[in-house]
Amino acid sequence: MSTRTLPLLFINLGGEMLYILDQRLRAQNIPADKAKKVMNDIITTMFNKKFLEELFKPQELYSKKALRTVFDRLAHASIMRLNQASMDKLYDLMTMAFKYQVLLCPRPKDILLVSFNHMDAIRDFVKDTPSILSQVDETNKQLIEVSIFLKDKVQNSNGRFVLPTSGPVPYGTHTPGLMRMFSCSGEEVRRMQFRDGGNYNAALREGSFEMYGDRVIKLGTNMYSVSRPVETHMSGTSKNSSQHTKVNTTPNPLAKEELNLLARLMGGLEVQKPAGTDSGFRVNLFATDEEEEEALISRPDELSYEVLNIQATKDKQTNAELAKIMGEFGETGEPSPSSSSKGDDLLAMMDGL
Amino acid sequence: MYHKEKSIPIKSSASALYNNLSVLRIAPRCLTYFTVVHANVVNMVSASWDGLNYSHRQLQSKEGNVATSSSLIMQAAWCVLPSRDLLVLTSQKGIQMYESDGSIMVYWHALDTPETPTAKAVFAQGISAVREKHICVGVSSGSVLVFDVPSKGSNITLSEVLEEHKEAITDMASECSGSLECIADLVSADDSGLLCVWKSGEDFQLLNKIPGFDTSCSSVKLWKGTVIAGYGTGQIRLYEAVTGILHAEVNAHARWIYSLDIAPFTGLIEHMYNECVTDTQICGAKFCDGDGYAFAVTGYDLSEIIRYTQA
Incomplete structure (x- = not known):
């Protein structure tokens, strides 16, 4: 158990998110310059210096909900928009992939190699943009310093994985x-x-923990390719995985503290507004718009942010602020590129906390 | 040899923690109590010996300060002293001792937590009852806390702190053969693989330190003066406790060992049987009786206790 779990969780989940988005951007024939912009913007945001300073501070893990909020923001850090059903699916795929990697890790230390595989791939995404590359490299150095074993895992309710004997x-x-x-x-x-x-x-040689090198382990590398795209068809477990997630609705005494932490983190997340000339676009994690629509309708209510029932106490002023924030979180509609001001207000408010 | 019996369901799945199963046999009532940790909840099950009848209970971690009670539980174990049985819970915040049915918390010990969080997490792990009146609990700093437990009541006191380990304690075990001739009473293991062998008494005395070899010792037992230790390399090693002489080494598993147990009345340490619980990361394994007639296993993310008995 370590208080440095959060950066590993963030980098690995973020890496999985980039793999999936990269594949979907190609599959939906988004023009290369726009796709490039999305990837660059998200990676720039992910590896923002101030944000990562907060992330690397020793701390407890966030609740699932708080972490999901961070990734919701991250996915919308550029001109691309996802609706709730697609975002649910994206998050399910990311968390399931990383859980698989953690569970299949032969040794605790290998989680670092999985993280390096993600970092290597992210570096490759931005290899043509030196400024972003140096930003990513900075994090890689920090990651090399993290050598505390990860013994505890995020728990999700996905199916069982095949463990080789x-x-x-x-x-x-x-x-x-x-x-x-x-x-x-x-x-x-x-x-x-x-x-x-x-x-x-017999064992293979040990993977490289250096900046560059052969990690040996394949977990954490990009599983999605032209021949093996992101599974867009709704079938069996993937259709129901989000429905099966039990959301704890009992008031969490730490909710307020957590929101403050989240605000500090998000304060570092500089979200780029789509510039006037740049028109936004929408990416769909499903095969067709109809399927996405269907998934949105069958989306369980408890997944909406309205379940953030914070019983804020005592301090009236804080109470009012929190109520305001709750109101903002309550927005379930698809954020359209033209009305991005809502999100920016939220950020500004969180900064002011 | 052994065959699989009907599993006992539990209310929530087992967390991926070392030694995540504790067993207490209540002979007069022909019952077995099991505990399995899930995040901040302890699943308690009392089952008939045939495993067909069972009742559930869940223990929420009730910590000294309610406002911060979301801390994760690291281990739950029954401690059997001659005068009483206690259920001991360790978490990121401290140590809780309950009456064996989980009904009443009789003692709470808060861990020292630094004002500003450091890279090293704080938790307690490794629980063992020793001889007449002691319960020993390990801490992430490497300290071993020795508690003095009266035959009844809640006047439990911290009598000694043993400072020999530099790394987080992973597991502890006391002599389980019941023999009074053995000199060593307690063995403690840590994340570096170091083992410390102790003699109990008014003051605990360090008998020997058995160095590790760069891998965590996750589970340990002490039987008739022999230390049996399970490691992250999948190896099991047998040492003479007092001298530290290595008597045997077994390349037992292909993955990290999470739990190890001994049936004290069998008088054997021998390879008897192996079984693969398909696609399951085992996190707890315990014999259900001293003769090794039955044993039980838990796995990460699995909401059942799998039982095996001898034909």
Whole structure:
């Protein structure tokens, strides 16, 4: 357990988000210059210096809801817009992918390698823009300094993952099945074999924890490609995964504190307003607009932000401010590029907290 | 050999924590109590020995300061002393001791938390009852807290703090054979793999330090003077507690060991049986009785206790 979990969570989830958006931007034939702008804007926002300073401070993890709010803002940091159903789907895909990577990590330390894989890919996205690249590199250096193991995980209610019982064992681990007995002087006196029930090979070499290098581990690399696009069809678990999420509606005594933390974090998130000449566009995480519409209708009410029932106490002034913020969060409609002022008000207000 | 029995459902799934299953056998009533931690809740189940009848109870972590009670529970374990049984919970905020049915909290010890958060998280982990009247609990700073427990009532006191570990304590175990001839009473393990062997008494005495080898020791047991330790490399090592001599090394698992247990009356340490719980990251494993007739297993994200019994 570490108080440095948040930056790892943010970078890995952010990395997954970029993979998915990159794939969707291509699939929907968004013009290259616009797509480039979206990727660049989001990456610039993600690796904003002030924002990352807050992120790397030792702290507890946020609630699922607070983290989701951060990613909602991040996804809308550029001229691209997602409606609620597409945002739900995007977030489901991101969290499921990273949960899979954490669960499949052979050793706790390998979560760092997964993070480096995401960082390597993000660097590749902005390799033509030196200013953004240097911003990303700065974070990579910080990440290299983080060597605290991650032992606790975010819990989601997705299905079970397939865990292999074959292939190479983790670096530093021996293939199971051998017992050795020693005498008092330390000599091996007996050796016995047993069947381990798996089919393991010796460990591969350890991945590189340097700025550049072969990470060996494949978890955290881009799974989406032309031949393997983002699954846009609604089927089985993916259709219901957001519905299955149990949202805790009991008042959280920490809600106020958390909102303040969130405000501090978001204070660092400089959201770029679409300039007059730049017209915004919408990206759909579903195969067709009809499917997206359907998902929006079947979206469970508890997923809307209106469940932020904050029983703010005592301080009347804070109370009023919070009520105002709650009002802003309550907006469920799709934010259109022309009316981005709502979001900016929210940011300004959060800055003023 | 062993075969799988009907699982016992639990109210919420097991968190990915070391030793995330505790078992208490209530012989007079032919019941077994189980506890499994999920985030800030402890799932308690009392089950008949055949596992067919069971009742549930959930214990919310009630901490000293209610306003900050969202802290995660790290471990829940029953401590059996000759005079009484207690349920001990460790969390990011402190240590709680309950009557064994979870009804009454008899003691609360808050951990020292720094004013400004540091990179190292604060938590307590590693719980063990020792001999007549002590309960020992490990802390993330490496300290081992020794509590003096009276035969009844809530007058529990912190009698000693043992400062030999530099890394976070992961697990602790006391001599489980019931033999009074063994010199070592307690073994503590930490994140660096270091093991400390202790003799209990009015003042605890360090008998030996067994160095680690660059990997965490996640689970440890002490049986007839032998330390049995499970490591992140998947290895199990057997040391003579007092001398630290390595007697055996087993390349047992292909992944991190999360839990290890011994059935004290079997008198054997031998490879008997293996079973793969498909697609499950095991986080708790315990024998249900001293003879090793039955054992139970929990897995991350899994809302059931899987039971195995001997045919």
